[in-house]
Amino acid sequence: MEVKTEVEMKDHAVINLNPGLFAVGRSAEWSERNRTLLTDIHPFKSELVACVGGKKAKEELSHPETVFEQDLNVYFIKWNNIPDNQLAKSQELMEVQEDGEEALVERVGMEHLLKLSTYYRDSIMRHLSILQGEVLDDCDTENGQANEEAQAFQYIHALWQLCEIFYFYLTSPQDQVQDHYIDWLNKNFPSPSTMEGQSIISDSDPVNHEDSPLDASESAEEIKNLVVGMPLRHEETSISAYNTKWRDWHNRCRMIYRAMEGGEENDEAWSHLHKLVSLLQGDEESIMESSQSWQEAVCAMLLYSQPTITVANFPDLVETCFGSFGVEESSAFDHATVSLINGNLGKFIILCNQIDWWFVAHITNLLYHMGLLEELDSMFPVDMHEYFITSYAETLVSHSSLWRVALDYFANCPKSGHEFLEQYVLHIPLTSDRKTKKLINIMAKQKSNRDQYGAAIINYSKINDTRNISQIANNLISAYISTGDLSYVKVIDSVIGLNSLYTSSMKFLSQYRDFHELYKSQRFVEAGKLLVSLLTTHTAPRKFWITILIDAIPLLEGDELVFDTFETYELMRCAEEIATSPRKRDYFMCLINAGQPSKTVPNDVIESSIAEMEQQMQVLNMACVRNLARATIVQY
Amino acid sequence: MASKSFDTLHDEMIHDAQMDYYGKRLATASSDSTIRVFDVDAESISQTSKVLSEHKGPVWQVSWAHPKFGTILASCSYDGRVLIWKETAETGWTVIKEHKKHKGSVNSIAWAPHELGPILACGSSDGRISLLTFTEEGVWEDQMIDEAHPAGVNSVSWAPAVPAGAITKPGSNSAPITLVKELVSGGCDMLAKTWLWSNEKNRFEQSGTLEGHSDWVRDVAYAPNIGLPRMYLATCSQDRTVLIWIKDASSPDQWKKTKLTETPFPDVVWRVSWSLSGNLLAVSCGDNKVTLWKENLQGNWEQVSEYNEKGAVTTGPSGSQTSGPKQINNSVNSAPPAGTAAASTS
Numbered sequence: 008m009e010v011k012t013e014v015e016m017k018d019h020a021v022i023n024l025n026p027g028l029f030a031v032g033r034s035a036e037w038s039e040r041n042r043t044l045l046t047d048i049h050p051f052k053s054e055l056v057a058c059v060g061g062k063k064a065k066e067e068l069s070h071p072e073t074v075f076e077q078d079l080n081v082y083f084i085k086w087n088n089i090p091d092n093q094l095a096k097s098q099e100l101m102e103v104q105e106d107g108e109e110a111l112v113e114r115v116g117m118e119h120l121l122k123l124s125t126y127y128r129d130s131i132m133r134h135l136s137i138l139q140g141e142v143l144d145d146c147d148t149e150n151g152q153a154n155e156e157a158q159a160f161q162y163i164h165a166l167w168q169l170c171e172i173f174y175f176y177l178t179s180p181q182d183q184v185q186d187h188y189i190d191w192l193n194k195n196f197p198s199p200s201t202m203e204g205q206s207i208i209s210d211s212d213p214v215n216h217e218d219s220p221l222d223a224s225e226s227a228e229e230i231k232n233l234v235v236g237m238p239l240r241h242e243e244t245s246i247s248a249y250n251t252k253w254r255d256w257h258n259r260c261r262m263i264y265r266a267m268e269g270g271e272e273n274d275e276a277w278s279h280l281h282k283l284v285s286l287l288q289g290d291e292e293s294i295m296e297s298s299q300s301w302q303e304a305v306c307a308m309l310l311y312s313q314p315t316i317t318v319a320n321f322p323d324l325v326e327t328c329f330g331s332f333g334v335e336e337s338s339a340f341d342h343a344t345v346s347l348i349n350g351n352l353g354k355f356i357i358l359c360n361q362i363d364w365w366f367v368a369h370i371t372n373l374l375y376h377m378g379l380l381e382e383l384d385s386m387f388p389v390d391m392h393e394y395f396i397t398s399y400a401e402t403l404v405s406h407s408s409l410w411r412v413a414l415d416y417f418a419n420c421p422k423s424g425h426e427f428l429e430q431y432v433l434h435i436p437l438t439s440d441r442k443t444k445k446l447i448n449i450m451a452k453q454k455s456n457r458d459q460y461g462a463a464i465i466n467y468s469k470i471n472d473t474r475n476i477s478q479i480a481n482n483l484i485s486a487y488i489s490t491g492d493l494s495y496v497k498v499i500d501s502v503i504g505l506n507s508l509y510t511s512s513m514k515f516l517s518q519y520r521d522f523h524e525l526y527k528s529q530r531f532v533e534a535g536k537l538l539v540s541l542l543t544t545h546t547a548p549r550k551f552w553i554t555i556l557i558d559a560i561p562l563l564e565g566d567e568l569v570f571d572t573f574e575t576y577e578l579m580r581c582a583e584e585i586a587t588s589p590r591k592r593d594y595f596m597c598l599i600n601a602g603q604p605s606k607t608v609p610n611d612v613i614e615s616s617i618a619e620m621e622q623q624m625q626v627l628n629m630a631c632v633r634n635l636a637r638a639t640i641v642q643y
Numbered sequence: 644m645a646s647k648s649f650d651t652l653h654d655e656m657i658h659d660a661q662m663d664y665y666g667k668r669l670a671t672a673s674s675d676s677t678i679r680v681f682d683v684d685a686e687s688i689s690q691t692s693k694v695l696s697e698h699k700g701p702v703w704q705v706s707w708a709h710p711k712f713g714t715i716l717a718s719c720s721y722d723g724r725v726l727i728w729k730e731t732a733e734t735g736w737t738v739i740k741e742h743k744k745h746k747g748s749v750n751s752i753a754w755a756p757h758e759l760g761p762i763l764a765c766g767s768s769d770g771r772i773s774l775l776t777f778t779e780e781g782v783w784e785d786q787m788i789d790e791a792h793p794a795g796v797n798s799v800s801w802a803p804a805v806p807a808g809a810i811t812k813p814g815s816n817s818a819p820i821t822l823v824k825e826l827v828s829g830g831c832d833m834l835a836k837t838w839l840w841s842n843e844k845n846r847f848e849q850s851g852t853l854e855g856h857s858d859w860v861r862d863v864a865y866a867p868n869i870g871l872p873r874m875y876l877a878t879c880s881q882d883r884t885v886l887i888w889i890k891d892a893s894s895p896d897q898w899k900k901t902k903l904t905e906t907p908f909p910d911v912v913w914r915v916s917w918s919l920s921g922n923l924l925a926v927s928c929g930d931n932k933v934t935l936w937k938e939n940l941q942g943n944w945e946q947v948s949e950y951n952e953k954g955a956v957t958t959g960p961s962g963s964q965t966s967g968p969k970q971i972n973n974s975v976n977s978a979p980p981a982g983t984a985a986a987s988t989s
Contacts, residue, residue: 035910035930037929037931038910038911038929038930041656042656042929043910043911043913043927043928043929044913044914044927044928044929044931044932044933045657045658045659045660045913045914045927046914046916046925046927046933047660047661047662047914047916048916048917048918048919048923048925049662049666050662050663050664050665050666050919051666051919052666054666055916055925055933056660056661056662056669057927057933058651058657058660058671059656059657060656060657060658060659060913060914061655061656061657061658061673061674061701062911062913062929064658064674064700064701064703064721064748065655065656065674065675065701066700066701066721067721072656074654074655074656076650078656078657079650079651079652079653079657080648080649080650080651081648081649081651081657081660081669081671082647082648083647083648083683083688084933397920398922401918401920401922407685423869426869427869427920430867430869430919430920431919434664434665434666434919435665436665436667
């Protein structure tokens with residue numbers, strides 16, 4: 008018989024099971040009556056098995072025990088369960104991760120990281136607008152879930168953008184904060200909303216208020232001009248122009264405020280105006296009183312009191328506003344915002360971790376690539392970057408569709424990802440060909456990232472992925488060009504014989520290695536023949552011809568005659584083909600860039616390298632001519 | 644939060660329930676002397692094979708071998724015997740080995756990490772631990788560790804075969820890793836002891852004594868060590884405490900002891916179980932709770948969640964209607980609570 012059991016997650020991280028295994032309040036009694044609880048964690052999912060367990064064996068008990076039905080039930084309980092209705096969203100956010108990582112592989116500096124960051128934010132916004140749509144659609148049924156989620160994503164976006172502002176835009180302590188902060192607040196927490204704004208406008212017209220005494224309405228007119236005439240940073244061409252205008256304006260506010268002193272304090276309209284002017288002249292107390300949140304108070308202070316505040320002084324202002332709004336009532340989001348502004352990244356990350364796992368994994372990933380996590384290394388015993396990514400990925404493994412995404416996350420962790428990957432991959436039951444292929448592909452990709460090319464090739468060959476095998480061969484070729492080291496190529500020895508991996512580039516690599524072996528053992532004639540055959544059979548990629556031709560020079564100049572006339576002609580033909588090719592410069596560049604991976608080669612270096620190679624080609628031509636003469640004499 | 648349950652149809656109390664390597668099958672051991680094997684999938688749980696009833700007394704534990712050795716299940720019993728079962732398509736489950744060298748109840752069994760080959764460790768009330776190995780010659784050999792815990796062995800567990808910190812360097816595929824062959828046992832002498840294989844002496848030698856509990860040690864469990872430069876070991880006891888023992892790769896002879904909680908658990912702690920990556924520990928206790936623990940960023944152990952009988956009080960039939968899954972909430976709640984005091988959100 009099946010017992011319907013519901014498990015519910017409540018506040019304070021308690022998973023409740025309903026009905027419970029034991030009768031309420033009777034657990035002590037049950038414990039005395041030989042019962043305990045047994046558990047076993049699922050081999051790889053966020054799931055466990057639990058059941059009532061007998062502590063002693065039947066034979067060890069003095070009285071026979073009665074066994075109840077609930078003693079014999081086994082329960083499967085999941086945690087971190089991502090429900091199916093959220094699947095699409097999770098996947099959408101995942102895709103960003105995948106695309107994003109591709110960009111990161113190139114490690115091309117802050118500019119690209121910023122692009123990546125914006126990309127993430129856009130996708131959060133897209134997701135948010137879908138959620139907000141759901142909230143509106145379901146306004147009758149009170150869709151609490153979508154609402155909560157929308158709020159969480161709003162927070163996530165706000166923190167993400169703030170991170171961007173302080174680490175991409177405001178990088179100097181002297182940078183001014185006002186513009187960025189106000190933009191940030193308006194974008195993430197628009198207040199009043201458009202609807203509220205409309206109602207405010209239509210509601211009252213203080214200037215023409217019938218009941219106002221004369222001097223109040225005069226003041227109102229003046230104040231209206233004051234508000235309209237407030238200088239705004241983006242309307243001014245320079246900071247100093249803005250500063251001057253703002254000071255003038257501020258002085259006018261203060262004058263009006265002073266002029267109003269001793270006025271009709273009992274009159275409601277008048278006292279409203281008085282309050283308004285005190286806000287405009289930047290009175291801290293009034294601002295705190297009138298603001299609905301500390302974020303809003305910060306904004307008002309930036310507008311009316313400290314418009315030119317810099318990054319260096321901003322944290323003090325934020326602390327003041329935050330402090331006067333009651334630290335006890337603030338949320339993890341508030342604290343995270345303040346920590347970020349204070350530059351306390353360690354605390355910021357800990358708080359992000361309380362907000363959302365997806366968020367903390369991706370924001371630390373961004374911070375990591377910006378090189379900002381290094382300073383935190385000593386603070387925490389774990390590698391924060393991979394800790395959060397692997398923790399998040401582990402929550403996805405359980406899901407019937409998201410496991411693939413989880414493995415991709417693991418694959419993106421260079422330090423520990425491989426071990427996670429291996430463990431999880433081994434445990435995932437292979438139920439279809441497609442699944443098997445995908446797993447092999449992931450493992451191969453990971454191996455190739457870790458320079459375990461041999462194993463990667465074997466994996467790729469299992470699924471006939473010649474494209475990736477060629478890619479590995481090209482990597483090895485580039486590695487040779489840059490280091491002159493061919494020891495890497497040894498890895499392919501272990502896999503030769505699997506004919507499916509005999510792609511042309513792999514074949515070239517293997518034969519080119521043989522050339523070097525022959526050369527080393529001074530079997531020059533054989534080496535020379537092999538070298539020429541690489542050119543004549545088009546085994547060598549065109550971009551590699553220059554290298555081969557230069558390799559031929561010592562053979563041409565040696566004591567022993569290596570190349571016959573035909574072979575010499577072939578070398579000359581190839582040299583000519585390069586020299587007259589419209590892509591000649593590309594071929595040179597290819598060698599120069601391969602020698603300098605990850606760096607942009609300065610122009611003067613490029614020019615001198617090209618000059619040097621041109622010179623070597625000249626040497627080759629001369630050597631070919633001399634060799635041709637020698638060969639002709641020998642042959643005839 | 645999805646959960647499913649089913650009736651095992653055992654006649655007496657259950658002593659163990661273990662999932663296989665893929666989480667597709669569940670074996671339960673009972674005081675009714677039988678073992679039952681169930682197929683588990685997303686929709687249903689079904690008992691497809693016959694009841695395994697070769698034991699003559701209560702079955703204490705079952706242990707699934709790594710699938711590379713076939714579908715193999717070991718069981719140990721109050722009858723003093725260890726049975727090794729193999730399932731084949733033709734004959735179903737059959738006993739392929741009966742191990743009866745123990746002179747008392749066999750309380751705990753554990754298969755070694757698969758890298759070490761098919762080796763089963765068995766702990767008995769006779770105070771001894773036996774190691775049962777299926778050799779390359781195709782025969783079973785056994786070896787005894789005498790007087791391991793003279794008052795009785797309650798639990799055995801194997802250390803991960805790959806030493807901590809061995810493969811943390813990317814691209815380190817050159818030198819073969821020396822595998823670790825070590826196990827831990829917990830006993831009625833209130834101790835946990837580690838045993839390391841000695842190639843010279845061709846036997847297990849005691850390599851450490853873990854003192855810290857004040858009553859019988861009930862369960863011991865080495866954690867898998869993915870991506871960490873240290874080794875974790877959990878022990879739980881009738882003294883109602885759980886201890887976490889940590890050993891750094893840099894100082895391999897020193898276990899550092901940490902209490903999982905300062906206040907003891909409300910009742911005897913019966914089982915400790917690690918997740919695949921070793922970063923989550925499940926503790927089950929006689930007070931009817933399973934709690935999940937995770938080491939936080941500062942190196943302290945914090946409770947991730949617990950599940951208990953409270954649901955019966957707080958939610959009636961309608962309560963279950965509101966228990967809709969909330970992804971954001973769940974991830975907040977189950978995130979490792981890594982906050983400092985200042986990070987408190989309440």
